[in-house]
Amino acid sequence: MGAFVGEQTYLNYINGEWVASTSGKTIKSINPANRNEIVGLVQASSADDLDQVVAAAKAAAKAWRKLSGSARGDFLFKAANILERRLDEVAESMTREMGKTLPEAKGETARGVAILRYYAGEGMRKVGDVIPSTDSEALMFTTRVPLGVVGVISPWNFPVAIPIWKMAPALIYGNTVVLKPATETAVTAAKIIECFAEAGLPAGVINLITGSGSIIGQGLAEHKDINGITFTGSNQVGKAVGQAALARGAKYQLEMGGKNPVIIADDANLDLAVDGTISGGLKSTGQKCTATSRVIVMRGVYEAFKEKLVAKVQDLKVGHGLEQGTWLGPCANENQLNTVVSYIAKGIEEGAELLVGGARPEQADLADGFYIQPTVFDKVTADMTIAREEIFGPVLALIQVDTIEEAIELANDSDYGLSASIYTQNIGNILSFIQDMDAGLVRINAETAGVELQAPFGGMKQSSSHSREQGQAAIEFYTAIKTVFLKG
Numbered sequence: 001m002g003a004f005v006g007e008q009t010y011l012n013y014i015n016g017e018w019v020a021s022t023s024g025k026t027i028k029s030i031n032p033a034n035r036n037e038i039v040g041l042v043q044a045s046s047a048d049d050l051d052q053v054v055a056a057a058k059a060a061a062k063a064w065r066k067l068s069g070s071a072r073g074d075f076l077f078k079a080a081n082i083l084e085r086r087l088d089e090v091a092e093s094m095t096r097e098m099g100k101t102l103p104e105a106k107g108e109t110a111r112g113v114a115i116l117r118y119y120a121g122e123g124m125r126k127v128g129d130v131i132p133s134t135d136s137e138a139l140m141f142t143t144r145v146p147l148g149v150v151g152v153i154s155p156w157n158f159p160v161a162i163p164i165w166k167m168a169p170a171l172i173y174g175n176t177v178v179l180k181p182a183t184e185t186a187v188t189a190a191k192i193i194e195c196f197a198e199a200g201l202p203a204g205v206i207n208l209i210t211g212s213g214s215i216i217g218q219g220l221a222e223h224k225d226i227n228g229i230t231f232t233g234s235n236q237v238g239k240a241v242g243q244a245a246l247a248r249g250a251k252y253q254l255e256m257g258g259k260n261p262v263i264i265a266d267d268a269n270l271d272l273a274v275d276g277t278i279s280g281g282l283k284s285t286g287q288k289c290t291a292t293s294r295v296i297v298m299r300g301v302y303e304a305f306k307e308k309l310v311a312k313v314q315d316l317k318v319g320h321g322l323e324q325g326t327w328l329g330p331c332a333n334e335n336q337l338n339t340v341v342s343y344i345a346k347g348i349e350e351g352a353e354l355l356v357g358g359a360r361p362e363q364a365d366l367a368d369g370f371y372i373q374p375t376v377f378d379k380v381t382a383d384m385t386i387a388r389e390e391i392f393g394p395v396l397a398l399i400q401v402d403t404i405e406e407a408i409e410l411a412n413d414s415d416y417g418l419s420a421s422i423y424t425q426n427i428g429n430i431l432s433f434i435q436d437m438d439a440g441l442v443r444i445n446a447e448t449a450g451v452e453l454q455a456p457f458g459g460m461k462q463s464s465s466h467s468r469e470q471g472q473a474a475i476e477f478y479t480a481i482k483t484v485f486l487k488g
């Protein structure tokens with residue numbers, strides 16, 4: 001049996017079987033481009049289901065960790081090939097569930113395939129160091145061991161890439177996994193898990209449980225048999241997850257918000273800067289933790305930059321993500337739309353000047369979707385709510401400054417520190433930015449969004465739990481170091 005039964009109903013995957021929740025209840029995953037279209041019904045799982053899924057993952061942990069890294073890698077290579085074969089179908093499911101355009105969804109699914117292959121290869125790489133002992137007859141070295149069972153709580157904005165960049169390293173380093181995806185994208189998550197199931201991973205090594213954040217998400221964070229928990233999502237929930245894990249001594253990793261700045265210097269290539277600001281701020285309808293939100297522009301180029309930016313934003317086509325030519329899909333859910341609308345209202349109320357957008361599109365064929373026009377505000381000041389809080393929508397706030405020093409100071413005036421970029425040709429500006437910008441990802445003459453799977457990713461300040469995901473950095477979370485002292 002596959003993940004899908006009867007009328008669009010998707011099941012949990014527990015101990016190698018697709019099963020319904022003991023609650024007998026399901027939750028709708030709807031299309032944000034048309035609220036009347038149900039993409040699938042997913043299980044509204046209960047605390048009993050959670051106990052079962054964690055028990056299955058725990059029972060499978062010992063045999064899985066005993067396999068060689070290369071044997072575990074073979075399973076990931078197989079899952080990558082299957083996902084690649086199903087790329088179009090998975091991408092379409094993503095677009096229908098959360099609205100991002102089909103080309104973006106395809107790109108993300110291809111990224112999922114690449115992440116799986118990258119971590120499959122990690123199974124053959126070194127996991128420790130030899131360290132000289134003070135005893136000349138001893139051998140001292142480090143090795144690494146898996147944590148045990150890892151709980152993965154994932155959001156809806158990257159329905160393929162985020163679960164995979166958490167599950168693939170967890171698995172390759174010898175952990176078993178329980179995935180709890182966001183309900184908005186739980187159908188896409190079921191399709192990913194089908195790829196692992198088809199790849200033949202032993203029963204219990206990878207598991208899927210869907211349901212509410214407060215029952216299943218929080219339940220995972222609090223479960224005594226979950227040894228590590230990795231989360232991406234909102235700041236508020238992330239902190240609660242971290243606190244629950246800390247309270248029982250489990251390891252945790254949190255990736256949360258951003259309020260990412262781009263600085264446009266006087267000597268910037270303005271066309272490049274405009275394109276990078278639009279792509280970084282508005283792609284995926286602004287729903288990336290790395291999205292550009294604050295646009296800090298030096299006085300000398302302010303008017304010219306603004307004019308070019310507004311001209312291009314006005315022409316962006318809002319529409320259904322599956323339709324060719326659409327540049328910007330809907331917000332992923334109604335709450336998200338309401339949040340964006342309320343931030344736009346707040347911006348106006350606090351005195352920012354609306355340059356473009358700011359309203360829901362008027363076309364009749366978009367009336368049933370969670371659409372909002374791409375929006376640009378002028379005359380934003382650092383104390384305004386739209387310059388301080390994460391909006392997670394297609395809203396850009398323009399702020400004028402006189403010097404690079406002022407720009408970097410303003411860029412750092414935030415509770416967050418995930419990503420930041422600067423457009424400039426001046427090496428002095430670039431060096432100051434690299435040194436002084438408090439962000440986990442700093443990009444020069446490139447947009448704030450778009451992380452590379454082989455490089456560490458994570459934020460400073462309140463953007464993350466100060467850990468890093470992806471690339472070889474992932475080993476730090478998914479394993480514990482053991483120092484071995486050996487003497488004959």
Ligand SMILES: NC(=O)C1=CN([C@@H]2O[C@H](COP(=O)(O)OP(=O)(O)OC[C@H]3O[C@@H](n4cnc5c(N)ncnc54)[C@H](O)[C@@H]3O)[C@@H](O)[C@H]2O)C=CC1
Pocket residue numbers: 153154155156157180181182183211212213214216217218219221232233234235237238240241255256257258288289336339390391392
């Ligand atoms: N950093 C990022 O990539 C993301 C940031 N966000 C931010 O969060 C805001 C709200 O979006 P939401 O979807 O409501 O995010 P959220 O933080 O509520 O959801 C993320 C994940 O956490 C789960 N969850 C919810 N409540 C939980 C709880 N009490 N304990 C454990 N897990 C729980 C959800 O089911 C989902 O799987 C957005 O407007 C945006 O600002 C949202 C998604 C991704």
Ligand SMILES: O=C(O)CCC(=O)C(=O)O
Pocket residue numbers: 157158162232287288289290448449450451
């Ligand atoms: O910019 C990217 O590619 C990744 C963004 C991300 O990790 C997120 O929005 O959660």
